[in-house]
Amino acid sequence: MKPLAADARNALAWQAQSLLLAYPDDRLTQHLTLALQVAATQPSPVGTPLTRFAEQADRTPLPELAADYVATFDHRKRCCLFLTYYAHGDTRKRGTALLRLKQTYAEAGWRLTDDELPDHLAVVLEFAAAEPATGARLLTEHRAGLELLRLALRDAASPWAHVLDSVSATLPALAGDDREAVLRLAAQGPPEEQVGLDPYASPVLLPDPVVGGPR
Template identity: 45%
Template sequence: MTACTASPADRARIFQLVSLLLTYPDRELLDAGPQLRAAAADIAHDDVRQDVGEFLDWVLATPPIEVQRHYVQTFDLRRRSGLYLTYYLHGDTRRRGLALLMLKQRYRAHGLRLAGGELPDLLPVVLEFAATVGPGDGEAPLRQHRQGIELLRAALTGAGTPYRLLLDAVAAVLPPLTEADRDAVAALAIDGPPVETVGLDALGYGPDSGGDVLAPYPACSAPEATR
């Protein structure tokens, strides 16, 4: 089954489950193993069901403290594999601030708000939005940040982390990369994101706005978009 044949309901199911699995693996999440496996079994897309099942095999068989340490090392301590999508394209620049503002406005237009003041480009939040709102406007941020998703996927694959399976699952049901996308991803992988920092503070997302724009969310509070 390809991205073109995955039904909207199946894509929503995949985005919802991967959103949850990309949050900090606290005790509540890890104790929900049977429910997580049941949700994975309902996925119709064969490759995605296999990827998510393999990830669950690892995360549920590994001691919780090791999973939690691995999560922090993978996403919170490595800038190149952070979960904040706008960073991959814009770095810490005013263009990133505008991209964050546009995402936040898109969420508000659908009556959604961010829990706990989280940044709107956090991948679990973007996936939650896609699952909640559905095709069209709901999945638009995923398509717009396809290059960033691919850079994150490449970084996770290079690191050999089981979390790469979750990015494989997302990529499997998104439109394939265009040739222009591939060229842009290759260039960004070599050069990295822009480094100009002017403009973020004015939009409330800079280092002087009360927090680092790449600061990890609190370990015990999984981010989500809520009505």
């Protein structure tokens, strides 16, 4: 079998990662099966963490895994799945960043539903799977936030740390500025703003992303 090109390989990985970062529901078994199939097409740093997550999730009763998802991503700020939060916190700048993301999606023919925020990692990964070049740029722009999320999930011994390990392995290694940003975020947290918060400030949990082509 001819090896997949890097873009195609990453697109498969990002699609699987997107599904695994959605709220676990009755489609989980299908998602885990797909993740194992995708893992077999990937280099070890990308595929092995997918396999580890799939095996661990398969051993966990669905209600327990769903409760763990809520406890992890809804109640721990350092485990936030909304990428612009890491760079901008609950400030006006976050609204501008979200608008730019929506414009990027629109240029590619994508339309989000009313209950989707464009910076949710599952949504960004789904977009990246369909538009690998642009998606890789978006993920790389949020490299520091992704690394902080990965480390926070590892500290919490969360099974989703494996998924973030896989995401990280598809991206360039942290550069000097990114390392400094991670250290700053870890020490200080995201920016805060006391008044005039943008209406995007309060994250909401997204449903499972719709998989497919342009919306």
